[in-house]
Amino acid sequence: MSQVLDTPPPTAPAAGETPAQLAARYGLSVSGARPSLPEYVRQLWARRHFIVAFATAKLTAQYSQAKLGQVWQVMTPLLNAAVYYFIFGVLLGTKRGVADFIPFLVTGVFIWTFTQSSIMAGTRAISGNLGLVRALHFPRAALPISFALQQLQQLLFSMAALIVILLSFGVPPAVSWLLAVPVLVLQFTFNAGVSMIMARLGAKTPDIAQLMPFVLRTWMYVSGVMWSIDSMLQRSTLPHFVTVLLKANPAAVYIDLMRFALIDSFHAHQLPHHVWAYAVGWALLAGVGGFIYFWKAEERYGRG
Numbered sequence: 001m002s003q004v005l006d007t008p009p010p011t012a013p014a015a016g017e018t019p020a021q022l023a024a025r026y027g028l029s030v031s032g033a034r035p036s037l038p039e040y041v042r043q044l045w046a047r048r049h050f051i052v053a054f055a056t057a058k059l060t061a062q063y064s065q066a067k068l069g070q071v072w073q074v075m076t077p078l079l080n081a082a083v084y085y086f087i088f089g090v091l092l093g094t095k096r097g098v099a100d101f102i103p104f105l106v107t108g109v110f111i112w113t114f115t116q117s118s119i120m121a122g123t124r125a126i127s128g129n130l131g132l133v134r135a136l137h138f139p140r141a142a143l144p145i146s147f148a149l150q151q152l153q154q155l156l157f158s159m160a161a162l163i164v165i166l167l168s169f170g171v172p173p174a175v176s177w178l179l180a181v182p183v184l185v186l187q188f189t190f191n192a193g194v195s196m197i198m199a200r201l202g203a204k205t206p207d208i209a210q211l212m213p214f215v216l217r218t219w220m221y222v223s224g225v226m227w228s229i230d231s232m233l234q235r236s237t238l239p240h241f242v243t244v245l246l247k248a249n250p251a252a253v254y255i256d257l258m259r260f261a262l263i264d265s266f267h268a269h270q271l272p273h274h275v276w277a278y279a280v281g282w283a284l285l286a287g288v289g290g291f292i293y294f295w296k297a298e299e300r301y302g303r304g
Helices: 019-025 037-046 048-062 069-091 101-123 127-135 142-168 175-204 208-221 229-235 240-248 250-262 275-295
Strands: none
Touching: 037 048, 037 275, 048 142, 069 101, 069 142, 101 142, 101 175, 101 208, 101 250, 127 142, 142 175, 175 208, 175 250, 175 275, 229 240, 240 250, 250 275
8 A cells, every 4th residue: 555645735936036035935045155153163163173183183194204204393493493593693693692592593483483384384274175175064264273283283392392402502491481381372373363364365366375485484584583673673773663563573573472481581671562462462363353254255165
């Protein structure tokens, strides 16, 4: 015996009814539509374990083909610091008047590398992972955030080498070292925000990834990585607005705060006025602004 199912016959759209109104009448929604901002934050938090695991897997695989493996996580910034020491410290003489120049330089290189690598990885976060973006449904902000987290994990490995360098050059451990924790939290927030901005731009215009190394190299040279901004400003007659820009430069702010935290010969008078306000302001501006900017294009990633 067959059973006849009672199904209502399909109804035609009412006169003047738009497709959106028809979909609403039947409870249909757009696939991949951008959720509200609070809902997006909840979805992202629900995938926090994926973000951490993805960042850790990327970090582990980064040097998997090299014989020295994870040793390169420390060796790469150390070799960069050695090259910068020879060129800037020895040949150009930027170490004159800078106490503990090698700890000063290595700290600057490590902290700058954190920002540089986060932004470069963020620029390719969407365009370099289109297969993942198109295959799975998840908040796309998870990608640039996980890349920034990967670089933070790499920096923590490098910090172990930095501590050895500090102790080797007679820099004693101090309570001020604890300030490194809030500095890294603020810098990570800033880096993740800028990474999300660049991820959206890079998703639309992949050629930006080719331009970014030149932009970041210029930014590095004006951020006091290899030279002291404070010493240079004391000897120069730069216009006032240039001085303000150099001191308010977010990369320089986080580098100087880390030097102040770790190096006892780097004193408070070498920091710009209201330096913590700068650090918090840049973190909030980039972190919150970058997150909202990225979220607004959520439904367009991986399409086209």
